Amino acid sequence: MMIPATDFCEELRQRGVAFVTGVPCSYFNGPIKLLERQASGYVSAANEGAALAMAAGAELAGVRSAVLVQNSGFGNLVNPLTSLLAVFDLPVLVFMSLRGWPDPAEDEPQHAVMGRTSHRLLDVLKVPHWTLEPHRESLRELLDRVDEARSAGRPACILVPKGSVGDVAAGPDTRPAQAFRRREALSALIPHLKADIVYATTGLISRELSSLADRPLNFYVPGSMGHALALGLGTALNEPRRRVVVLDGDGAALMHLGTAATVGAYAPANLVHVVLDNRSYESTGAQRTGSESVRWTQLGLGLGYRTSTQCHDARSVDVAFQHIEAADGPHLIVVHICADRSAVPPRVTRLGTLPELALRFRTAVAQGRGEPSTSS
DSSP states (O other): OOBOHHHHHHHHHHTTOOEEEEOOOGGGHHHHHHHHTSTTSOEEOSSHHHHHHHHHHHHHTTOOEEEEEEGGGHHHHHHHIIIIIHHHTOOOEEEEEOTTOSOGGGSOGGGHHHHHHHHHHHHHHTOOEEEOOSSHHHHHHHHHHHHHHHHTTOOEEEEEOTTSBOOOOOOOOOOOTTOOOHHHHHHHHGGGTTTOEEEEOTTHHHHHHHHHHOOTTEEEOSSSTTOHHHHHHHHHHHOTTSOEEEEEEHHHHHHTTHHHHHHHHHOOTTEEEEEEEOSEEGGGTOEEOSGGGOOHHHHHHHHTOSEEEEEOSHHHHHHHHHHHTTSOSOEEEEEEOOOOOSSOOOOGGGGOOHHHHHHHHHHHHHHHTTOOOOOO
């Protein structure tokens, strides 16, 4: 049993919710698909905190709002939740998926900590919260409780376990037969990585890279969405004689875009930032990211990157890397690809536990500088 996506959206409509924003989770794929088909039914936020602040702005304008987020992004919510909503008595409704709950072993390892602590964190923050059961009567009952919290000016959270809300059929596949896809793009990038230190962002990019060309100098970032560039920057500034390549996604890059400004400000000559832009959060169901409005070349230069290039095929990827081979960075290379979930690569944890993969990476980095590795 589960709540059909149409019923979920109808219950929100009946409660007067007219503005919905968020950062996708596959648990909300159905409602988001339905809302995206409406003219202004869903606004894709760069990160969860921004989504909550937008919803608060809608409430201040007299429009009832709701936020759909994944509990892995709970940390991004905390600032506006505690220092905006709580102090101004702004009653925004948050639907938050429960990744890693009730059994962390059934989900990816990066969800384990948040899965077992989401309820308790909300308790500590004194945010009213309830766990949804997979039927419409439960949703109605919890929305009644949300209305009670709303009358007191309090934000409230409905926690959504896996399988509580249904999906809807995807639209027709409109991709050209010869469209440049994630696998082809990474295959074009791999020959240029050589002895580089590589950070690969969360989602399918890490999975695909590990499937195509696993190596000890690859650091796969299955969680911490939006922070692959910060990881790469920290390494580049402390390993200035070695090239560091960050393989990012458009949604992840936009989530914490301020890090790119820090890259421009400190200008590590050895950093290459590659963004694979498919205009979607591919691993959660290909919901829109908002990158279609981004002028990447101008953005990169405006942020302080030394070069900023866009690619659409394997040949242009080769040309871009040849162009930066002897040039100081930081460099931004944006590779435009299509969303493609026709074949989902296996998880990186098939190669070992995350601590084991981290130790393997640290050992390889240490050996590259001719020093003994650390075991801690």
